[in-house]
Amino acid sequence: MKIYKIAVIPGDGIGPEVTSSAVRVLETVGAKCGIEFEFTSCDAGGCAIDKYGKPLPEETLDVCRASDAVLLGAVGGPKWDAVEPSLRPERALLGLRAGLGLYSNLRPALMFKELSSASPLKNVEAIDILIVRELTGGIYFGKHGRSDSAEVLSDGSVKGVTAYDTEEYSVGEITRILREGFRYAQGRNKKLTLVDKANVLESSRLWREIAASLAPEYPDVALDYLYVDNCSMQLINRPSTFDVIVTSNMFGDILSDEAGMITGSIGMLPSASLGAPGTPGMYEPVHGSAPDIAGTGKANPLATILSASMLLRWSLGEVAASDMIEKAVRDTLADGFRTPDIIGDSEGCVAVDTEGMTAAVLQRI
Numbered sequence: 591m592k593i594y595k596i597a598v599i600p601g602d603g604i605g606p607e608v609t610s611s612a613v614r615v616l617e618t619v620g621a622k623c624g625i626e627f628e629f630t631s632c633d634a635g636g637c638a639i640d641k642y643g644k645p646l647p648e649e650t651l652d653v654c655r656a657s658d659a660v661l662l663g664a665v666g667g668p669k670w671d672a673v674e675p676s677l678r679p680e681r682a683l684l685g686l687r688a689g690l691g692l693y694s695n696l697r698p699a700l701m702f703k704e705l706s707s708a709s710p711l712k713n714v715e716a717i718d719i720l721i722v723r724e725l726t727g728g729i730y731f732g733k734h735g736r737s738d739s740a741e742v743l744s745d746g747s748v749k750g751v752t753a754y755d756t757e758e759y760s761v762g763e764i765t766r767i768l769r770e771g772f773r774y775a776q777g778r779n780k781k782l783t784l785v786d787k788a789n790v791l792e793s794s795r796l797w798r799e800i801a802a803s804l805a806p807e808y809p810d811v812a813l814d815y816l817y818v819d820n821c822s823m824q825l826i827n828r829p830s831t832f833d834v835i836v837t838s839n840m841f842g843d844i845l846s847d848e849a850g851m852i853t854g855s856i857g858m859l860p861s862a863s864l865g866a867p868g869t870p871g872m873y874e875p876v877h878g879s880a881p882d883i884a885g886t887g888k889a890n891p892l893a894t895i896l897s898a899s900m901l902l903r904w905s906l907g908e909v910a911a912s913d914m915i916e917k918a919v920r921d922t923l924a925d926g927f928r929t930p931d932i933i934g935d936s937e938g939c940v941a942v943d944t945e946g947m948t949a950a951v952l953q954r955i
């Protein structure tokens with residue numbers, strides 16, 4: 591019997607509810623597939639600020655590093671809005687990404703056909719996009735700061751305080767994420783779109799140069815380029831034509847929310863953050879901590895359950911178990927079970943809460 595070590599970070603808001611659903615699903619699928627899990631729960635985010643005075647305790651990072659994979663719920667909430675920026679709950683995410691070297695963020699935007707009526711777009715038959723977002727570089731991790739200048743401007747005013755954040759990418763960082771993009775495209779529909787702002791940004795021009803130089807190594811992949819502003823339009827205009835999108839940290843953050851929304855519910859979307867082969871990956875739902883519905887039973891656990899399925903596939907290589915979860919989720923949707931976020935055109939559907947949805951998936955494994 592194989593035993594995998596999984597660090598579980600429930601976090602804040604609906605995080606604890608949805609991770610507990612996913613853990614039960616893993617246990618059930620494990621029992622069917624001869625896999626055992628050793629779960630270690632750790633604190634990060636707002637709850638860690640309350641307990642330890644900091645969003646990412648060293649022990650949490652240590653447990654994650656010693657695990658085969660990490661399952662995370664969500665962090666943050668209005669309770670911690672006033673804390674100083676370096677101690678905000680979101681710092682826990684950035685610290686985990688940097689600390690575990692998770693440079694590649696996979697955010698699939700998949701529209702389940704049963705949920706097409708929940709999409710804000712009309713007449714869309716299929717959306718199946720994989721966003722590959724660079725996760726440990728760019729403006730998120732570039733030089734940040736403020737300066738104060740006594741310089742007098744032409745209108746006679748003093749320049750005063752200036753704030754800056756820097757977009758910076760090295761050849762190594764760009765090459766490694768672009769190669770991921772090409773490889774995922776090879777395993778899918780063989781289309782890779784590099785999204786950037788090369789009409790303005792020097793860093794984007796470097797991304798394009800490197801992409802063009804790598805393309806001959808992946809002759810089966812059709813590479814094209816889109817400016818990020820145009821891409822945000824085309825995701826609405828022709829979502830079915832995208833396959834893999836590869837992009838920087840900041841653009842990926844923005845476009846993945848948009849891509850998520852057009853699929854019908856951000857409550858359905860899983861994600862994986864991966865580093866070097868052989869190191870633990872981190873899996874989390876794309877939705878946030880949704881503090882407004884925490885504890886009400888309205889949270890959709892499927893994004894976290896699907897994140898657990900990604901964990902089995904990408905970190906543990908347990909493909910059969912991963913497939914089993916995906917099939918159970920599809921069957922659950924086909925049988926009409928709907929949490930409030932995906933109720934859409936509710937004819938013939940069974941309205942359920944977090945527990946009801948979890949139970950329906952468990953029954954179908």
Ligand code: IPM
Pocket residue numbers: 680683684843
């Ligand atoms: C995300 C989130 C985070 C990000 C925040 C919470 C730091 O928006 O994972 O997309 O910007 O990366």
Ligand code: MG
Pocket residue numbers: 843844847
């Ligand atoms: Mg985001």
